[in-house]
Each structure stands twice: as structure tokens, then as C-alpha cells.
Amino acid sequence: MKKTLLALAVLGAYAGVASAQSSVTIxxxxDLSINQIKNGDAKTTSMQSNQLNSNRLGFRGTEDLGGGLSAGFHLEGAMSNQDGNAGGLTFQRRSTVSLISQQGGEIRLGRDYDPSFWNLVFFDVYGANGIGQGLNLITTLGSGASTLARTNNSIGYILPGNLGGIYGQAQYALGQGNNNNKYWGARVGYASGPIDVAFGYGQTETNNPDKFKIMNIGASYNLGVAKILGLYNQNKNGALKENFYELSVSVPMGQGEFKAGYANVKEKGLPAGVDADANQWALQYIYNMSKRTALYGGYSQLDNDAASARSILGGTAQSNLAGHKSSGFNVGVRHSF
Amino acid sequence: MKKTLLALAVLGAYAGVASAQSSVTIxxxxDLSINQIKNGDAKTTSMQSNQLNSNRLGFRGTEDLGGGLSAGFHLEGAMSNQDGNAGGLTFQRRSTVSLISQQGGEIRLGRDYDPSFWNLVFFDVYGANGIGQGLNLITTLGSGASTLARTNNSIGYILPGNLGGIYGQAQYALGQGNNNNKYWGARVGYASGPIDVAFGYGQTETNNPDKFKIMNIGASYNLGVAKILGLYNQNKNGALKENFYELSVSVPMGQGEFKAGYANVKEKGLPAGVDADANQWALQYIYNMSKRTALYGGYSQLDNDAASARSILGGTAQSNLAGHKSSGFNVGVRHSF
Amino acid sequence: MKKTLLALAVLGAYAGVASAQSSVTIxxxxDLSINQIKNGDAKTTSMQSNQLNSNRLGFRGTEDLGGGLSAGFHLEGAMSNQDGNAGGLTFQRRSTVSLISQQGGEIRLGRDYDPSFWNLVFFDVYGANGIGQGLNLITTLGSGASTLARTNNSIGYILPGNLGGIYGQAQYALGQGNNNNKYWGARVGYASGPIDVAFGYGQTETNNPDKFKIMNIGASYNLGVAKILGLYNQNKNGALKENFYELSVSVPMGQGEFKAGYANVKEKGLPAGVDADANQWALQYIYNMSKRTALYGGYSQLDNDAASARSILGGTAQSNLAGHKSSGFNVGVRHSF
Structure with missing residues (x-):
């Protein structure tokens, strides 16, 4: 899935003299798929990216500084390959520089994933991608916070890998004139053998009076014949509260893999009689032609209560969706390099 | 012209353990040139890209899946190097993922060239680039179709290379809310020794009442001392019709190459007395310093009838061009890598 | 700091047959830093790029054409890594193709640095980067000229490296409908042992009645224990004149380096009683963890006279700055690859 390009450092722009071996990884x-989706009465067929894994192009590398220290950079941009990535290549998935100590952990600066997002990825069997992801049900409650997945201007600390299964990270992100990006959060977990469990918390100042707060707990257990995942997430914005849980499972089947998930969200603090709850169930089968190339297909169905207008496919038109079903299936191919 | 970067797949983002050899090609x-163009009375001098070959930057690779199967990706973006590619790097020239069978052909998804474009490239001695290209005369007849060269959201099938000289492809592109991109088309050809002949057809739904239809036939014959190319193209949009033909020739001369072409277009279905016909002739000389680096220079002249405002250089201001000549020359350098 | 990727030229898009060794360098x-800046009474804390060196991502290569000739390309784009380079990857730092003769020099086409900028880089100890750079004081006098650092559509000539220490270059840039980019300029210098001295001049047509003219002289002397740099720059636009000088010094200290600079600017030709002069002093310490990775910190203070609103950090809000101080410090890490 990743390539390390053999590379030779040169002593100047046009010198061409090899002096030290280093590496840039590209x-x-x-990932492209055909999606047939019904949002209420509106049926659409579309080609989409990101349905098994997130489309991306990246450049990264590390430098050994000696004494257990290293430095590294990571530039990773999203792609919408169905339209030739018409929005242009940015590195908004991640764009960081790091100083890493094997003993003391990593300090990381830049645009990065935030700690309170990772449980939504690792304890959802769909990895926060596609029509089956639990994330289809999660909102920022109109808070304006832009920090659900990532923050700009962030300073992060990541625990080293030598803590006997305990892992974790903390992050502070500067608002820099935009409080929707002003964030702090942390995550701590424990992984050992078949078990993995983690807790995450984050809060964002926002440009509105109320902070946006997110808290989640996830756990997974690998039975061998199947891996079971559980996730609970609570979002808050003033009096509004969103309680979400998801149960999902993956079952390896030779070169293939079967996945299923059920997720449920309840909104609290709405005016009396307003019901914005929803639930979703989803199935997926993946056939791995190789480690890098897979065919896949899936089905998902999301039931909206009267005041919920959630969709299994964010990018499609969904007028009059409130109170209706969003459902559909896709088939696709994912190639990583 | 192309580089295959030696690459090693690693087992995880920071694992750094080489496990399998693979390749990414960058x-x-x-290609930059100085162009002195006269559109009617307006003379401009400008630096331009794309005059011998299309400026681009790309990343691609293939993976051998065994049993005659492979998977591949192709990301290719245009560049306007005279202004530092100010519009940003996209992959709108091509952005695809493919599954390829040596016996059965290739299935390709994404943004791609469409089948009805290739004859306009391969049977024009200028390869659909620069002030001499026949494409200067071809329009989409105000249909709004965005599919002359490429489509978004496309599903393509390409015949395998084992059919005794017969080649071909078919493509369907989803509108996805924009019927100017809703397209289907096909191309079939035969190449053997000095001869190459092909037929192409495509039609686009468009956001207007009428479909845009394109049909073309091209043939070339390589005499050794010269290669002769012929191309006929007909575009239709409701009652409007555009009949185009082009004859062109290339003559190898040691390290150099001489090219000449004549093209003619006639518009049908216009109101009585409206004449939007035009013709163009063009000369070019290329001096190959190496396979990758060439110097070139050319001259082109386009004669517009009263209601035609075609130009040999699309990007330049052309007020009052209708009924006037567009002519000029350029000199440039092309470097590929 | 630079990598040459081992690369193999292939004979066609999908041929996969290695035929000749070549190279693309990525x-x-x-470079990311935390900056605490006070502009007048407004204090801001922000993460910034470009404070020790300019953030960038580039692709380049050269081809040996034999007989002392070579061809090359250079694509280099800026990055704002704190926000994931949200503006998208362009190659506006430089985007050129070159033909190079060891004996005769280099011809270069595209978007490039202009000759009158280099003295502002090489004779400023901060290399025209960050809160300490002399460039914080230099303006284009409201002329609209976009050519202070680079030009689009440029044709450049660079002297070969065999002239006994004399170096130089000249450039002409086409306006192409925008006279703010219509420029010519030249630079000539002499470097030998510890001494380096250079003169630069440039003028831009501009879209206004008056030309923008820039003239500068710089010199440096390397004493071993310290390097001393001096720079004088004069900008003109009609009756307006801006006289700038800067003295700066760098002192190597083991793995570290200490830098200090003082710069002063005086505006002439303003209405009587209007004083837009300013001065700036700055300190910086750099600790090199390796050739590629450095930690750094600095302080800078800029004193504006009543009609000057210059800032040590361009991108931050600076309302009511005229006549007030701009000052602050930063700490950061720079990693090159």
C-alpha cells in the first residue's frame, strides 16, 4: 500500500553528487464505486470516492537524528478521482512536521487528525468511510465547529510505543481568528492481544456562545473468527446533546471479509415534540484481490425520525429527506499504492 | 519521457519494513513557447504552454495480480508553467483506477479521455496541440457539452491487445446532476504495419433540449519518408451540423521532423445567409535534441468566414475576430521527464 | 535536503521496459512555528509557515544532452502547512524549463525569481524569511507591481559558472495583458573566497502611469568567526522613493548559529509632514539537529513612524498599526527533505 522511494540526497540543486541516503515515500x-442511493423519493446513481478507503495522495519521510530521535514530515491530500480532483490537490488530510523520541513520544505541528476523532474510525468496522459508517449519524449540532475530524494550527503530543499497551495523545489547536478551530482534546487507550479499548474527549471554542464538546469510548475484541466492535459517542452544544452508539462486526472469509453494523443516535434538548433521532444498519463484503487491490459491495439503510435529515451519502441532494429513509448500495474497486 | 521510481512497499505508516517491491512512476x-499571434487587427505576444505537447505532471503505477490480471492507477494533471500553474494541480487530464486482463481487456473508472476524442488526436499530425491543430476549428456548437475530450464519472472498457491489430474501447459517463457530462461513446480501429484506421462516435445528453453528437473517421499511412494522415469529423446539435476534415503530413528529417496540415470546417443549419465556415493551414519544424528535449517552431493561418470567430490560440483576446484572419507563429522548447 | 529518486525511463505508458536511467528529484x-506578535495593541498567537525557510514541495530534474549541454525542469510550490495548504498546490515559487550550456550559460523560460530580488535574499542574514527579514520594511509603493520576487512569462539568461567569480543574470517578462508583470531586470556580482558583492536592477511597466523601479547593492564578508552582510535597496514609483538599508551578521556557534540584523527605511516624495519611515532590529538563534532538521527561535521589533503601518508578520490583522510598534517572537522547527 505504501512505497518507499530509494533516494539519494544531493549537495545542491544541480550538483548531482550523491552524499547521503534518505527517503521520500509516495x-x-x-477508490471508485458506483452508488445507487434513494434519499426519500429521490433516487440517484453516482460515481463516488472514499467508499471503502479514503482516496488520497501523499508524500512523507523520516530522518534518523541518532540517539533514538527522529524527525519526520507527512503531507496527505484527499482526492475526488471521479472528477479528476477538480478542487485541486491540498494536504488537508494531514500536513505535519514531527520530532519523535522512541522513549519520550512525538511532538507534532500542523494540520492533523484530532484525538477525539480516532475512536470514530477505529471502533467503526467501516473505518469512518462510506455508506455504512456510523459517522453518517453524527453531527456537530449546528455549533459551527470544524474540528470533528481534524484541526488546523495544532500542537500535538503522542505517547511513545513502549508503555506496555497503553497509547494516547493530546492536542491543542490555535483559533488564529477562527474559534471554530480552537480546540483541545485527548485520547488514551489500551491494546493487548485481542483487546483494544480507548477513551476520547475534545472541546471546541466555536464562533458561537456555546462550546462544542465530544466524548467517546470504544472497544473491540478479536475472536479470530470475528472481530466485534462497540462505540459510544456523545456530542454537546449548549442544551443540545447527541447520544450515539454503534455495534459492528467483521468476519474474515478466506480472501474476503464480511462486515455488518448497526448504529443509533438520539437527540436531546430539542423543543418538545421534535424528534431528530435516527438509526442505520449496513452490510459490506470485500474481496481482496491482493493486499493493495480489493473489490467490494455494500448495502446501507438509514431511518430518519420526523426532524432528522441524515443521509448515507453526504454529497447527494437530499431535499425533503427529513423523516424519510435514506438507503442504497454500492459496488467498487479500491487500489492503494 | 517516463520514469519508474524504484519503490519498496512498507507494512505500515511508520513500520519502515520493506516487504514487497512495487513502483510509482512520476x-x-x-513545454513553453513564445507566440506572436494576430487575431484580426490585434497582435499579441505571449508565453504559452501546450504548443508541442500538453504540459502535465502525473503519478501512475500498476500491480501484477497474477494470472494475467493487473490493477493500475493513473493521475495526470495539466500545468500552465508560464504562470506557475496558478490554477493549482488537479488530475483533470486523467484520474482513473483500472482492472486489466491480458486476455479480456481493461475496465477503467474515473475521469478519462472519451472514445470519440482519440481520432482528433491521432489523425491530426499536431496531436491536438498548438496553433496548428485541427481542433482549433472544432466547436461543440453551443450545446454546452463538456465532453469533447474527457468525461467525469466514466466507466470504460478497452479491448485487449491480442486481437490481431483490432483495437477499441467504449465508455459510459454518469451525468450525476450535470447532463453536459452524461455521455456514451465508442471507438474501433485497425492498425497493421504502415496502416492505421479508426472510427469513433459519442453522444452527450447536455442540459439543453438537444443532444450533442460527434462522429469521426481517421486514417494514416506511413510511407517511411513521410506519414500521411486524414481525418473527418461531424458534430451535431439539433439542426446545427459542423463538418470538418483535415489532411496532414509529417516528414522525418534526420534528428528533425517537418509537419504540415490543412483543415476545413463547414457549418450547416444556420439561418440563411449566415456563413460560419473556416479553414486553416499550418507548418511546423521540430528539432529533437534528444528523445526528451525538442526545439520547435511553427506558423499557422486561419481564415474565418463572416460569422466564424475561430482563433489559432484559444486563450488570447479576440474581440471583433468574426470574419477576420487569425494567424501567427511560435518558437518553443519541450522537455519531458 | 534534496533527494534524487533513482528512476528508470520506460518505453511507453504501459510497456514497463526499462531503457535508460534518468532522475526526478522530489x-x-x-517549517512550522508558534508566533506571538504584538501589532500596536493587538496581540496574536499563531502558527506560521516560512519563519526559518520557505515551506515548499518541488519536483525537478536535468537531462544530459552531451557536449556540455543539458536540459532541465523545475517545479516548486509554496505550502502553508498549518492549514493543510488549503489554497492548493501550485508551482508559483518557480515553474521553468531550461537549456544549459556549461560554456555559454542557461536560458530559462517560465515563472521564475527575478534578478532584482536576489540581493534582498542573499544579503539579508534571514534570507528574506520570517519576522526578522529586512523585506518586512520594503513595499512596492502602491505601484501595483507584482514583480518584487518573481515574474510570470519570463525569459531569463544566466551566466555560466566559469567566469572567475563573476556571476549574473538578466530577465525579460511579458505583460501578457497585465503590465504589473511586464518587467526587465539584471543582476551582476562577484564572489571570491570570503567576499561576495552584487548589484541588481529591475523595472516594471505597471498598470498605472508610473513605472516601478528597483535598484539594490549588497555585499558580504565571511570572517570565519562571523559573516557580515550589508544591503542597500531603493524603490521608485513616480515621485515616491523608498530608501532601505540593512546590516546583519551571522555567527556560527558549534551546531548552532546566531543571527542579528538592523534595517531602516525612509520614504521620500510624500506630502509635507507625512513621515512613513520605519526601522527594525531582530535576533535569531538556530540549533541544527542535523543538516535537514533545525530548531529556532527569534525576536523582532519594528518601529513605525506616524504614517507607516509595516508589520513583522504580514499575514496578521494590523488595524490601527500606523505609528505603532510591531514586535514579537517565535519558536519553530524546520525539516527539509
Missing amino acids: WGVV | WGVV | WGVV
Whole structure:
């Protein structure tokens, strides 16, 4: 899935004299699928990216500084390959520089994933991608916070890998004139053998009077014949509260893999009689032609209560969706490099 | 012209353990030229890209899946190097993922060239680039179709290379809310020794009442001392019709190459007395310093009838061009990598 | 700091047959810092790029054409890594194709640095980057000229390296409908042992009645224990004149380096009683963890006279700055690859 390009450092722009071996890694994912989705009465057929894994192109590398220290950079941009990535290549998935100590952990600066997002990825069997992801049900409650997945201007600390299964990270992100990005959060977990459990918390100042707060707990257990995942997430914005849980499972089947998930969200603090709850169930089958190339297909159905207008496919038109079903299936191919 | 970067797949983002050899190819073209163009009475001098070959930067690779199967990706973006590619790097020239069978052909998803475009490239001695290209005369008849060269959201099938000289492809592109991109088309050809002949057809739904239809036939014959190319193209949009033909020739001369072409277009279905016909002739000389680097110069002249405002250089201001000549020359350098 | 990727030229898009060895170099800089700046009474804390070196990602290569000739391309884009380079990857730092003769010099086409900028880089100890750079004081006098650092559509000539220490270059840039880019300029210098001295001049047509003219002289002397740099720059636009000088010094200290600078600017030709002069002093310490990775910190203070609103950090809000101080410090990490 990733390539390390053999590289030779040169002593100047046009010198061409090899002086030290180093490496730049270029890697990415092209994932394209055909999606037939029904949002209420509106049926659409569309080609989409990101349905098994997130489309991306990236450049990264590390430098050994000696004494257990290293430095590294990571530039990773999303791609919408169905339209030639018409929005242009940015590195908004991640764009960081790091100083890493094997003993003391990593300090990381830049645009990065935030700690309170990772449980939504690792304890959802769909990895926060596609029509089956639990994330289809999660909102920022109109808070304006832009920090659900990532923050700009962030300073992060990541625990080292030598803590006997305990892992974790903390992050502070500067608002820099935009409080929707002013964030702090932390995550701590424990992984050992078949078990993995983690807790995450984050809060965002926002440009509105109320903070946006997110708290989640996830756990997974690998039975061998199946891996079971559980996730609970609570979002808050003033009096509004969103309680979400998801149960999902993956079952390896030779070169293939079967996945299923059920997720449920309840909104609290709405005016009396307003019901914005929803639930979703989803199935997926993946056939791995190789480690890098897979065919996949899935089905998902999301039931909206009267005041919920959630969709299994964010990018499609969904007028009059409130109180209606969103459902559909896709088939696709994912190639990573 | 293309580089295959030696690459090693690693087992995880920071694992750094080499496990399998793979490859990412980075390639591209930087072609810059000085163009002195007279559109009617307006003379402009400008630096332009794309005059011998299309400027581009790309990333691609293939993975051998065994049993004659492979998977591949192709990301290729245009560049306007005279202004530092101010519009940003996209992959709108091509952005695809493919599954390829040596016996059965290739299935390709994404943004791609469409089948009805290729004859306009391969049977024009200028390869659909620059002030001499026949494409200067071809329009989409105000239909709004965005599919002359490429489509978004496309599903393509390409015949395998084992059919005794017969080649071909078919493509369907989803509208996805924009019927100017809703397209289907096909191309079939035969190449053997000095001869190459092909037929192409495509039609686009468009956001207007009428479909845009394109049909073309091309043939070339390589005499050794010269290669002769012929191309006929007919575009239709409701009652409007555009009949185009082009004859062109290339003559190898040691390290150099001489090219000449004549093209003619006639518009049908216009109101009585409206004449939007035009013709163009063009000459070019290319001096190959190496396979990758060439110097070139050319001259082109386009004669517009009263209601035609075609130009040999699309990007320049052309007020009052209708009924006037567009002519000029350029000199440039093309470097591919 | 730079990598040459081992690369193999292939004979066609999908041939996969290695035929000739060539090279594409990928290189870049990720530099991120925390900046606490006070502009007048407004204090801001922000993460910034470009404070020690300019953030960038680039692709380049050269081809040996034999007989002392070579061809090359250079694509280099800026990055704002704190926000994931939200503006998208362009190659506006430089985007050129070159033909190079060891004996005769280099001809270069595209978007490039202009000759009158280099003295502002090489004779400023901060290399025209960050809160301490002399460039914080230099303006284009409201002329609209976009040519202070670079030009689009440029044709450049660079002297060969065999002239006994004399170096130089000249450039002409086409306006192409925008006279703010219509420029010519030249630079000539002499470097030998510890001494380096250079003169630069440039003028831009502009879209206004008056030309923008820039003239500068710089010199440096390397004493071993310290390097001393001096720079004088004069900008003109009609009756307006801006006289700038800067003295700066760098002192190597083991793995570290200490830098200090003082710069002063005086505006002439303003209405009587209007004083837009300013001065700036700055300190910086750099600790090199390796050739590629450095930690740094600095302080800078800029004193504005009543009609000057210059800032040590361009991108921050600076309302009511006229006549007030701009000051602050930063700490950061720069990693190049």
C-alpha cells in the first residue's frame, strides 16, 4: 500500500553528487464505486470516492537524528478521482512536521487528525468511510465547529510505543481568528492481544456562545473468527446533546471479509415534540484481490425520525429527506499504492 | 519521457519494513513557447504552454495480480508553467483506477479521455496541440457539452491487445446532476504495419433540449519518408451540423521532423445567409535534441468566414475576430521527464 | 535536503521496459512555528509557515544532452502547512524549463525569481524569511507591481559558472495583458573566497502611469568567526522613493548559529509632514539537529513612524498599526527533505 522511494540526497540543486541516503515515500489510494442511493423519493446513481478507503495522495519521510530521535514530515491530500480532483490537490488530510523520541513520544505541528476523532474510525468496522459508517449519524449540532475530524494550527503530543499497551495523545489547536478551530482534546487507550479499548474527549471554542464538546469510548475484541466492535459517542452544544452508539462486526472469509453494523443516535434538548433521532444498519463484503487491490459491495439503510435529515451519502441532494429513509448500495474497486 | 521510481512497499505508516517491491512512476512535460499571434487587427505576444505537447505532471503505477490480471492507477494533471500553474494541480487530464486482463481487456473508472476524442488526436499530425491543430476549428456548437475530450464519472472498457491489430474501447459517463457530462461513446480501429484506421462516435445528453453528437473517421499511412494522415469529423446539435476534415503530413528529417496540415470546417443549419465556415493551414519544424528535449517552431493561418470567430490560440483576446484572419507563429522548447 | 529518486525511463505508458536511467528529484521544506506578535495593541498567537525557510514541495530534474549541454525542469510550490495548504498546490515559487550550456550559460523560460530580488535574499542574514527579514520594511509603493520576487512569462539568461567569480543574470517578462508583470531586470556580482558583492536592477511597466523601479547593492564578508552582510535597496514609483538599508551578521556557534540584523527605511516624495519611515532590529538563534532538521527561535521589533503601518508578520490583522510598534517572537522547527 505504501512505497518507499530509494533516494539519494544531493549537495545542491544541480550538483548531482550523491552524499547521503534518505527517503521520500509516495503513497495513496484510488477508490471508485458506483452508488445507487434513494434519499426519500429521490433516487440517484453516482460515481463516488472514499467508499471503502479514503482516496488520497501523499508524500512523507523520516530522518534518523541518532540517539533514538527522529524527525519526520507527512503531507496527505484527499482526492475526488471521479472528477479528476477538480478542487485541486491540498494536504488537508494531514500536513505535519514531527520530532519523535522512541522513549519520550512525538511532538507534532500542523494540520492533523484530532484525538477525539480516532475512536470514530477505529471502533467503526467501516473505518469512518462510506455508506455504512456510523459517522453518517453524527453531527456537530449546528455549533459551527470544524474540528470533528481534524484541526488546523495544532500542537500535538503522542505517547511513545513502549508503555506496555497503553497509547494516547493530546492536542491543542490555535483559533488564529477562527474559534471554530480552537480546540483541545485527548485520547488514551489500551491494546493487548485481542483487546483494544480507548477513551476520547475534545472541546471546541466555536464562533458561537456555546462550546462544542465530544466524548467517546470504544472497544473491540478479536475472536479470530470475528472481530466485534462497540462505540459510544456523545456530542454537546449548549442544551443540545447527541447520544450515539454503534455495534459492528467483521468476519474474515478466506480472501474476503464480511462486515455488518448497526448504529443509533438520539437527540436531546430539542423543543418538545421534535424528534431528530435516527438509526442505520449496513452490510459490506470485500474481496481482496491482493493486499493493495480489493473489490467490494455494500448495502446501507438509514431511518430518519420526523426532524432528522441524515443521509448515507453526504454529497447527494437530499431535499425533503427529513423523516424519510435514506438507503442504497454500492459496488467498487479500491487500489492503494 | 517516463520514469519508474524504484519503490519498496512498507507494512505500515511508520513500520519502515520493506516487504514487497512495487513502483510509482512520476512523469511529465514542461513545454513553453513564445507566440506572436494576430487575431484580426490585434497582435499579441505571449508565453504559452501546450504548443508541442500538453504540459502535465502525473503519478501512475500498476500491480501484477497474477494470472494475467493487473490493477493500475493513473493521475495526470495539466500545468500552465508560464504562470506557475496558478490554477493549482488537479488530475483533470486523467484520474482513473483500472482492472486489466491480458486476455479480456481493461475496465477503467474515473475521469478519462472519451472514445470519440482519440481520432482528433491521432489523425491530426499536431496531436491536438498548438496553433496548428485541427481542433482549433472544432466547436461543440453551443450545446454546452463538456465532453469533447474527457468525461467525469466514466466507466470504460478497452479491448485487449491480442486481437490481431483490432483495437477499441467504449465508455459510459454518469451525468450525476450535470447532463453536459452524461455521455456514451465508442471507438474501433485497425492498425497493421504502415496502416492505421479508426472510427469513433459519442453522444452527450447536455442540459439543453438537444443532444450533442460527434462522429469521426481517421486514417494514416506511413510511407517511411513521410506519414500521411486524414481525418473527418461531424458534430451535431439539433439542426446545427459542423463538418470538418483535415489532411496532414509529417516528414522525418534526420534528428528533425517537418509537419504540415490543412483543415476545413463547414457549418450547416444556420439561418440563411449566415456563413460560419473556416479553414486553416499550418507548418511546423521540430528539432529533437534528444528523445526528451525538442526545439520547435511553427506558423499557422486561419481564415474565418463572416460569422466564424475561430482563433489559432484559444486563450488570447479576440474581440471583433468574426470574419477576420487569425494567424501567427511560435518558437518553443519541450522537455519531458 | 534534496533527494534524487533513482528512476528508470520506460518505453511507453504501459510497456514497463526499462531503457535508460534518468532522475526526478522530489524535495521540500516543512517549517512550522508558534508566533506571538504584538501589532500596536493587538496581540496574536499563531502558527506560521516560512519563519526559518520557505515551506515548499518541488519536483525537478536535468537531462544530459552531451557536449556540455543539458536540459532541465523545475517545479516548486509554496505550502502553508498549518492549514493543510488549503489554497492548493501550485508551482508559483518557480515553474521553468531550461537549456544549459556549461560554456555559454542557461536560458530559462517560465515563472521564475527575478534578478532584482536576489540581493534582498542573499544579503539579508534571514534570507528574506520570517519576522526578522529586512523585506518586512520594503513595499512596492502602491505601484501595483507584482514583480518584487518573481515574474510570470519570463525569459531569463544566466551566466555560466566559469567566469572567475563573476556571476549574473538578466530577465525579460511579458505583460501578457497585465503590465504589473511586464518587467526587465539584471543582476551582476562577484564572489571570491570570503567576499561576495552584487548589484541588481529591475523595472516594471505597471498598470498605472508610473513605472516601478528597483535598484539594490549588497555585499558580504565571511570572517570565519562571523559573516557580515550589508544591503542597500531603493524603490521608485513616480515621485515616491523608498530608501532601505540593512546590516546583519551571522555567527556560527558549534551546531548552532546566531543571527542579528538592523534595517531602516525612509520614504521620500510624500506630502509635507507625512513621515512613513520605519526601522527594525531582530535576533535569531538556530540549533541544527542535523543538516535537514533545525530548531529556532527569534525576536523582532519594528518601529513605525506616524504614517507607516509595516508589520513583522504580514499575514496578521494590523488595524490601527500606523505609528505603532510591531514586535514579537517565535519558536519553530524546520525539516527539509
